[in-house]
Amino acid sequence: QVRLQESGPGLVKASQTLSLTCTVSSGSITADLYYWSWIRQPPGKGPEWMGAIDHSGSIFYNPSLKSRTSISRDTSTNQFTLQLGSVTPEDTALYFCAATQGLVATERYDGDYWGQGTQVTVSS
Numbered sequence: 836q837v838r839l840q841e842s843g844p845g846l847v848k849a850s851q852t853l854s855l856t857c858t859v860s861s862g863s864i865t866a867d868l869y870y871w872s873w874i875r876q877p878p879g880k881g882p883e884w885m886g887a888i889d890h891s892g893s894i895f896y897n898p899s900l901k902s903r904t905s906i907s908r909d910t911s912t913n914q915f916t917l918q919l920g921s922v923t924p925e926d927t928a929l930y931f932c933a934a935t936q937g938l939v940a941t942e943r944y945d946g947d948y949w950g951q952g953t954q955v956t957v958s959s
Contacts, residue, residue, distance in 0.1 A: 836861035837869070837934045839950035847926075853919040857932030857950060858912070865910050866888055869934035869948075872939065873906065873917045876952075877928040882941040887914055895938060922957045924937050930955050 843855035857871070864871050870887040877883070886896040886906045894906050900919070906916040919926060925926060933949040943949055 837867065837948040839932050839934060839948060841930060841932050841950045843930075843953060843955070845954055847922055847957050848864040848953060849923055850921060853904060853917070853922050853926065853955055853957070855901065855917045855930055855932070855953065855955070856914050856936065857916070858914050859934070860913070862913075862948075863890075863933060864888075864908055864913055864915055869936065870895070870938050870940070871908070871915045872933045872935045872938075872940050874931045874933055874949075875926075875928040876931070877925070880892055882931075883928075884939045884941050885919075886937060887935070887940075895941075924957045924959050926955070926958045928955060929953070 838860045840858045872887040873885040903920045905918040927953045931952045935947045
């Protein structure tokens with residue numbers, strides 16, 4: 836069973852860059868054929884897929900966030916990261932990393948694995 840754990844600051848000031856790391860265990864970001872994904876859920880709203888990186892290093896972004904989003908990976912530590920620039924209070928959300936079988940993931944399907952999520956609040 837793949838395990839994922841998000842880490843990063845819980846509070847970010849507006850206009851700054853939000854940076855999160857996902858540490859993967861019991862799985863390999865270079866060998867396992869998942870999309871290593873970032874998904875967020877603002878309070879009172881549904882999940883929003885932000886982007887993903889696959890086992891080969893190909894990166895995919897939600898077009899609505901692409902101009903502010905950067906996803907990368909560190910194969911030596913089996914981690915992948917999210918950076919979201921120029922944040923506003925509207926970026927306040929519960930942020931998840933996940934190993935998903937489909938690319939644009941907003942629901943949890945059998946065989947997908949999600950982290951527990953980390954709350955990020957953007958202060959104005």
